[in-house]
Amino acid sequence: MTTVTVHPTGEVVEVRDGETIMGAFYRTGYAMRIGCKRGGCGFCKIDVHEGDFVYERPVSDEVVTPEEAAQGVCLPCRAVPSQDMVVEFRENSLRLVNPLMRYMLSGKESSAHQPRTRVPV
């Protein structure tokens, strides 16, 4: 289990082993700007400030260029955290669409990481 913290709001989501960043946010009541969900379109790019990840499937250099990768650009639809991460979403793409799900899961799974702030819906 790892955590992904959203900069600058401080929201924390726990990621199950082998789960993608996108999968963890979807499971905990969020929606995000997403395209093909297969690493092919680059529509969901986010920026990694801290931590590291591995891709569950190959990602083309044409989608995330080596320069972008070096700068910390990440595809959350394919990225599985290998350690706790701090990431930043682009253009307000992250929205909490199911506060109830977030609340229920936070109580059961995230006792050590209660949300510090709430992302505007």
Added chain:
Amino acid sequence: MAIMRMGYAHVRVTDLAEARQHYTQTLGLNEVAAADNKVYFKGWDEWDHHSVVLEEGGVGLVKFGFKAQYADDLADIENKAQAFGATTERISKGEELEVGEILRIHTPSGHLFDVYHDITSGQSDVGNVNPEAFPRDLRGIGAPALDHALITAEDVGQMERFLHDVFGYWTAEKVATSLDPADQHNIAIWMTASNQIHQLAVLEGPQSKLHHFAFRLEEGWEITRAADLFAMDDVPIDIGPTRHGITRGKTVYFFDPAGNRNEVFAGGYYSYPDRPMVTWTPDALGKAIFYHARELNERFTTVLT
């Protein structure tokens, strides 16, 4: 008639094994050959050697193939393409697996179109003598054939002229900024050279990009069943099942394992060269694309490979 139909879609995928699973087990295509880092597929109701080529490494379109009716058509189309100002080249027989000599056109939209007449050809899976309605051992959705594609281009009007002048296509439907032909800016066009309501569509957008390529299904219920199978197989659905206002076809859009957008398409009305062209205005674009929801989702016009 010169161009009969879109013959093949050649795309790149990041993981060939995973893509092979999608195209054979979910879409139900038959794998017909594998060579180098490419795998070749056909639908059960196609008689040419292949209609889909997957190449490992990256994502997006490599090229489309278009089958001409007669061998002489290649020279005629070559002359027209060069007169239009497009770059052309000839590819010798055998350089593309099971395909004869190819006229390769670098289109104004930045895509590669292969025009050919000769390709190893036989019969569909139900045969040519007393055929059954479909093979009883279909897998997945059992797509019978490749149907059409949508690409993007910076200058849609230029591509409309190119496809008209070089391929002999006519425009079945378009989205235009004005109903006055003298004051029109084309946002999107749907073109064909046969009763098939569209063989190729072009949407305003970046050069060289693929929006989707589509497989034919026969009945509306098959579209719903396809969506059910996509859910079972964890295939991301972009939109649908729904109907298009444009073409009236029933549809589901989804993504292959590399992120290339696919579509299954059923129905649509017949096209004829003398049928009056249908024009949609930009304020009705949502209804034109997704007849039921009547609004575009964010992905549809921006997610490309």
